[in-house]
Amino acid sequence: MSKLKTQSLHKRESALANSKRQLEILSNGIFKSGELPTFKDKISETNQFPLKAKKLEILQINVGYMCNQVCEHCHVDAGPDRQEIMTRETMLQCLEVIKSTGAHTLDLTGGAPEMNPNFRWFVEEASKVGIKDFIVRSNLTIIRANKKYHDLPDFFKKYNVHVVSSMPHWTRGKTDKQRGDGVFDKSIKALQELNAVGYGMPNSNLRLDLVYNPSGAFLPSNQASMEKDFKKVLKEDFGIQFHNLFALTNLPISRFLDYLIASENYEDYMYQLVDAYNPAAVSNVMCTNTLSVSWDGFLYDCDFNQMLELPVNSKAKHISEYNKDLLEGRNIVISQHCYGCTAGAGSSCQGSVA
């Protein structure tokens, strides 16, 4: 990838900071070497249009776009210059929904979720409502970023939080290129600290999973064999253990879209996604059992639609208006970026789906 930028698209006042501009680019799929079929037509071939939301199982809450990193591929366009932060009031509204729906998974994401000043309070409160799987998407370096975060491994352990962390590669060069200088060493240190309190050990209940997403304009390969390679090298070189590796496809939005266009890979990447389209992955795309809540409480089918400002197709548009009857069975809002979820073995926040 090109030299790492240190500011979000928003701060740089890039045209792509505007989600409308991104959607325009995505829908204009006429390329030099042919025309890109629409995702809608593609899923219609197997009678899977419209995609419908099933029972709510996973509430994914984006507690803010602030982050200590500015990764090249970030689909949130997060960074230290982003100020959007979820309030306690909105968090309380989310807790109400979890209680009333019995969603079994709570998935906290950001930015760096730990940077929200109400983060610890929220984890404490949320741990009381009987969630089966309580995920925090931690970027690892935050644990080393500042003294006030050094105790995070113990804090996570106390509330039996399931830690899911990005790790683009087992080599320093590739990791730092995607996520910034020094990220690899800090991530290794953070993983060792998580291991030290019991996270990631083979028989431990303290779940530690890693997320792999490609460092450039190519798709992830087989999740199981990547996991084997990651486990071997991290164990041999650094004594690190973890449970599962989730291989994620980069969706062509936000900073990854910016990179694809700047590196003249956009057209080829879209074809890669379409060529790898797997109809079997469609029924399990994550939007079918997930709701994504933005920092200001609005509802989206997924984190990607949130970033593209494509709200749920329902009268209930805000977490304070959550209504099972209005939201279950709703038609999911799709666009060309959805090809990213159905390429190859499929891709969701929990890794492959097919």
Added chain:
Amino acid sequence: MSKTYYNPADLRKFGNITEWSEELGNKFFEYYGKVFEEGALTAREKSLIALAVAHTEQCPYCIDAYTKDSLQRGVTKEEMMEAIHVGAAIKSGATLVHGVQMMNKVNKLDG
């Protein structure tokens, strides 16, 4: 020169070769697919072998395809370049070892 003999977009059309000879084309792709499955060698090792051979064969399509395939499998650029050197060493060794045949012939004809 805007047009060359090779067009990168043609790689995506590789599968079309079955259109003019379905049986043979399908048999080739079936064989090809089997060769690259995980076996005694990992798919990652096979990708590196393919990358090295793509260079000795100097096939631009294969170079593009197996560079991407290697990246997808987490192969680093250092590993890729080393694989190419292995291909290059064998290629140059194979050229030079034929020098023995040349020497034999010289000795016979002009010894």
